[in-house]
Amino acid sequence: MRIGIAGAGAFGSALAVTLARAGREVTLWARDEGAVQTMRDTRRAVRLPDVDLPAGIDPVSELSSLFSCDTILLALPAQVTRGFLEAHAGALSGRTLVACAKGLDLTTLTGQGAIVVESVPDAVPALLTGPSFAADIARGLPTALTLACPDDAAGRALQHDLSTPDLRLYRSTDLAGAELGGALKNVIAIACGACIGAGFGDSARAALMTRGFAEMQRLAAALGARPETLMGLSGFGDLVLTCSSELSRNYRYGLALGRHEDWDAATTVEGAHTARAVADLATKRGLDLPISAVTARMVAGELTPQQALETLINRPLKEE
Ligand SMILES: NC(=O)C1=CN([C@@H]2O[C@H](COP(=O)(O)OP(=O)(O)OC[C@H]3O[C@@H](n4cnc5c(N)ncnc54)[C@H](OP(=O)(O)O)[C@@H]3O)[C@@H](O)[C@H]2O)C=CC1
Numbered sequence: 224m225r226i227g228i229a230g231a232g233a234f235g236s237a238l239a240v241t242l243a244r245a246g247r248e249v250t251l252w253a254r255d256e257g258a259v260q261t262m263r264d265t266r267r268a269v270r271l272p273d274v275d276l277p278a279g280i281d282p283v284s285e286l287s288s289l290f291s292c293d294t295i296l297l298a299l300p301a302q303v304t305r306g307f308l309e310a311h312a313g314a315l316s317g318r319t320l321v322a323c324a325k326g327l328d329l330t331t332l333t334g335q336g337a338i339v340v341e342s343v344p345d346a347v348p349a350l351l352t353g354p355s356f357a358a359d360i361a362r363g364l365p366t367a368l369t370l371a372c373p374d375d376a377a378g379r380a381l382q383h384d385l386s387t388p389d390l391r392l393y394r395s396t397d398l399a400g401a402e403l404g405g406a407l408k409n410v411i412a413i414a415c416g417a418c419i420g421a422g423f424g425d426s427a428r429a430a431l432m433t434r435g436f437a438e439m440q441r442l443a444a445a446l447g448a449r450p451e452t453l454m455g456l457s458g459f460g461d462l463v464l465t466c467s468s469e470l471s472r473n474y475r476y477g478l479a480l481g482r483h484e485d486w487d488a489a490t491t492v493e494g495a496h497t498a499r500a501v502a503d504l505a506t507k508r509g510l511d512l513p514i515s516a517v518t519a520r521m522v523a524g525e526l527t528p529q530q531a532l533e534t535l536i537n538r539p540l541k542e543e
C-alpha cells in the first residue's frame with residue numbers, strides 16, 4: 224500500500240519519514256518543483272533541518288502521482304485545505320483523505336474534517352491530530368496521536384496503516400471533537416505566549432490554559448463534539464504541549480506579541496487565523512469566549528497584551 228502526503232512542509236515530511244522508516248511506501252507531494260528536485264538530489268527534507276529522507280519516500284511535484292494513492296494525508300496549512308480539495312475533488316473521489324492541519328477555515332468557519340466531508344463527499348474522511356512536533360516525529364521520538372474517522376471499520380484499518388513503532392495512534396469516531404481540539408488550542412497557545420512574553424508569569428499562564436480549556440469545551444460542545452474527546456490527546460494533550468513549549472510556532476508568535484518583537488509573517492501560525500474564526504463563531508452563536516476574543520484582537524493589533532490582561536481580569540466575578 225502506498226500512502227500519499229500532500230505538502231512537504233515540516234509536518235508532511237515528518238509523517239513521511241516515520242511511515243517510511245516503518246516500511247511504508249510514501250509519495251510526498253510538494254507544489255514547488257525546485258524543492259522536490261532538491262529532496263530527490265540530497266535525500267534531505269527541505270522544511271526540516273538535518274532530516275534524511277528514507278528510500279521509501281518518493282518526492283513528487285506531479286499531482287497525478289499523489290492522486291494514484293488510495294490514502295492521502297493532507298498536510299497543508301489549514302486555510303489551503305478547502306481550495307486544494309475543491310480544485311481536485313474529481314481526482315480525489317473515493318480516496319481515504321486524512322486531514323492533518325489544525326485550524327478553522329476562515330471563510331466557512333469549519334474544521335478540517337468537515338472540509339473533507341463537504342469538499343469530497345464520497346471520500347472516506349479522517350483526521351490525524353494531537354500533541355506532536357514535527358521535529359520530534361522525524362527524530363523518532365515517541366509520540367501518541369488521535370486518529371478520528373466516523374467510519375469505525377475504516378478507522379481501525381487506517382489506525383494500523385498509519386501507526387509506526389514511534390507513533391502510537393488512538394482511534395476515535397468523533398471527527399468534530401478531534402478537529403476542534405487541535406484548532407482551538409492554537410488560539411490559547413498564542414495567549415499563553417503573550418502572557419509569558421509580557422512578563423505576567425507562570426501562574427497567569429496556568430489560569431489562561433485552564434480557562435482557555437473551558438472555552439474550548441464550551442465551543443466544541445456547541446458544535447456537536449463529544450466532551451470526552453476534548454479531554455484526550457487532541458484537546459487537553461495538545462493544549463498542554465503547545466502552551467508550554469518554545470518549539471511551538473503559535474506559542475513563539477505569542478511570545479513575540481508579548482515582547483513587542485517582530486515576527487516573520489511567512490511562518491505558519493494557524494492560531495492567528497483560527498482566533499478570528501472563533502471570534503466570528505462566538506458572535507454567531509452567542510457564546511462567551513473571552514480569552515479567544517482578546518487573542519483575536521491582539522492578533523489584529525487592536526489590543527496590547529497589557530490591555531488584553533486588563534480586559535480579562537476586570538470581567539465581572541463569577542462561579543468557576
Ligand atoms: N509542524 C508541526 O510540528 C506540526 C504541524 N501540524 C499542522 O500541519 C499543518 C502544516 O504545518 P507545517 O507542515 O508545520 O507547515 P509548514 O509551514 O512547514 O509547511 C507548509 C507546507 O504547505 C505548502 N503550501 C502552502 N501553501 C500551499 C498551497 N497553496 N498549495 C500547496 N502547498 C502549499 C508549503 O509549500 P511551499 O514551501 O511551497 O510554500 C509547505 O510545504 C498545520 O496546520 C499545522 O498546524 C500538526 C502537527 C505538528
Ligand SMILES: O=C(CO)COP(=O)(O)O
Nearest residue numbers: 353354355356471472473
Ligand atoms: O500542533 C503542534 C503541536 O502539536 C505544532 O504546533 P505549532 O503549529 O504551534 O508549531
